[in-house]
Amino acid sequence: MAYATFADLPPEMVGNVFAFIRSKSHQSSVCLVSRTWRDQIRPIMWEKIETDFRDASAPSLATLLHPQSGITGHIRELDICESAKTTDGDYRAILVITAIPRDRLRRFESTCKVSALTFQVLLQSQRRIEDIDIGGSFSTPDQPTHESLNLSNLKGLHIEWCIDQIPLLEGISSFYTHNAGQLEELIIALPTRMENPKHTVQAIDTLLKTCPKLTYLQLDLSVHGLVARDSVLVHCKTLTELMMESGMTEGGNYFPIADITAILKACTKLTALAIDMPTxxxxxxxxxxxxxxxxxxxxxxxxxxxxxxxxxxxxxxxxxxxxxxxxxxxxxxxxxxxxxxxxxxxxxxxxxxxxxxxxxxxxxxxxxxxxxxxxxxxxxxxxxxxxxxxxxxxxxxxxxxxxxxxxxxxxxxxxxxxxxxxxxxxxx
Known part of the structure; x- marks a missing residue:
């Protein structure tokens, strides 16, 4: 009687086993066993790409982008680190984004400056993206941002420490004014120093009033003021986690008593809360x-x-x-x-x-x-x-x-x- 071996397992069970191999070096070792194992672990190995483009040599980038490498078809998450601030970093980011098959990417994260062109290419080629996390700066686009947006599948939006985010916020608001969406989680953190802070807070207010009902809302508006009470109350029936920070550590810029009381009484599903308290x-x-x-x-x-x-x-x-x-x-x-x-x-x-x-x-x-x-x-x-x-x-x-x-x-x-x-x- 012949005993069953690992090779006799169906592909989906092999994939479940390989999913526990999280180290890149161990995944690389699996690839060397056989072509079958390489093909089975490849979707797991290349599901998330983290790069800064600084240390990536031209040959390694060429290998990543080559159609026969079979890598880009498996990428679902792309994380561009801050050290991507090279002279050709933006160009390389666009190359990678466009090499990923259309509508495959699910998550995009960047801690370096995102140009309007890069963002436009991302949203035009990856229309099923579910999570966007931008930390750093966002350059002002030459054309209205909403013309290139397709956020129907977006569930999470994180915009942190971006100096000029008004065009982006207004573009997203414009999209939700005319289209349905699935946004559930919104995180916005403003830098202490920025131009047009009052206009930025107003843009956040507008976004809150037009976007889908949120379950998770995190706002850190630094020292630039507070959003309107009604902007938060729009989401009172769905919010489960609410965090609102004014940027003052002692006796700061907190919501008026009547406003915060109204918000808390209306939001009856909260399991986690973070707010400034009165002095x-x-x-x-x-x-x-x-x-x-x-x-x-x-x-x-x-x-x-x-x-x-x-x-x-x-x-x-x-x-x-x-x-x-x-x-x-x-x-x-x-x-x-x-x-x-x-x-x-x-x-x-x-x-x-x-x-x-x-x-x-x-x-x-x-x-x-x-x-x-x-x-x-x-x-x-x-x-x-x-x-x-x-x-x-x-x-x-x-x-x-x-x-x-x-x-x-x-x-x-x-x-x-x-x-x-x-x-x-x-x-x-």
Whole structure:
């Protein structure tokens, strides 16, 4: 009786096995076994191309583009890295895009400058693209952008740190004004310095009012203002994740109380939320007031957050205003690190108890601004936190009267406990 071997497996089962081989070097080794194995792993090996065009030699590029190589027909994701800023980088990008068979590409990402010509070629040749991620700058097109757009299949759009994105935003809005779409996820982050910031915010407002109903919305408009309340309310019945950042770490440019309350009451499907909160002054860090209470405006917004029926995680993007022992310091040092640990722990306890008393099912609380990097020079406190990043998980303990009390348990590995919250907690 002959035993079955690996070669006897049907192609779809072999493909499932090869899918677990993720290292490029290991995939290359598989290609050397036989032509059959090479043909079977090729779609997996070349599904995603990451290139910077800087180190790619002319022969290797020619091999990639050669019809007999069989590579471009398998490309579904194209990622052009920032170091593609070479004299012929844009030309090479267009060569690769046009070499991919029509309507095969599903995702395009670029962290370097995208010329209008490159973007136009992309959208004209790859009309079934589902995800576009542009980080860097976008050159102004010579003709109206909407004339070259076909976004019927687009599901995710990320535009981050682009200086001149008004033509692109207006073109996308024009497309959705006249065509249906499938857009579900929108991420826009503005640089701190840019021309026509007011016009850009208006263009974002228009896009929000014309695009399909979103489930995921992330806006970081830096210091340039806020979108209109009605622009967000358009998506209130479908939004499950909402992140709106003003770019101010302390007492910044937050939504008016009435507007944010209206948004939160209307968006009843939110599972993750990140917003700026009203200013909260906690005084001297080494001598905090006993039993301090939440400011009225702060409590008003928090009460609206607590009304969310399925909210799982809440990230506060604005820090409380604290006075450190060293007046010239903007962050805790020395013993202030431990004082800050106590103050932030008390604040987290108050927030979670306040929300729980109002029926909230909130599990994770994060206090972390978007513009403040973690201070690598300072040590961690005894909770494992580093300024200005603090994460807590709701728990309960019994006090001296055997009464259950809600407490904020510090977490230094919250993403390990809640991996689905990575977009919220790593956002910017």
């Amino acid at each position: 909260l002054e906690l005084g001297c860090i080494s001598d905090p007031p006993d039993g301090f209470s939440l400011d009225e405006d702060y409590a008003h917004v928090l009460a609206a957050v607590a009304t969310q029926p399925v909210l799982k995680a809440f990230r506060i993007l604005s820090l409380p205003v604290l006075e450190f022992d060293d007046p010239s310091s903007e962050r805790p040092t020395g013993r202030d690190t431990l004082f800050c640990q106590v103050v932030m722990q008390n604040l987290a306890n108050q927030i979670l108890r306040f929300a729980t008393d109002r029926g909230s099912k909130l599990k994770v609380l994060s206090i972390k601004p978007s513009l403040e990097p973690v201070d690598l020079n300072s040590g961690r406190d005894t909770n494992g936190h580093k300024w200005p990043e603090y994460h807590y998980i709701r728990g309960r303990v019994s006090d001296i009267t055997s009464t259950d009390v809600v407490v904020a348990h510090p977490s230094k590995s919250v993403i390990l406990d809640f991996p689905d919250l990575e977009p919220l907690l790593h956002y910017i």
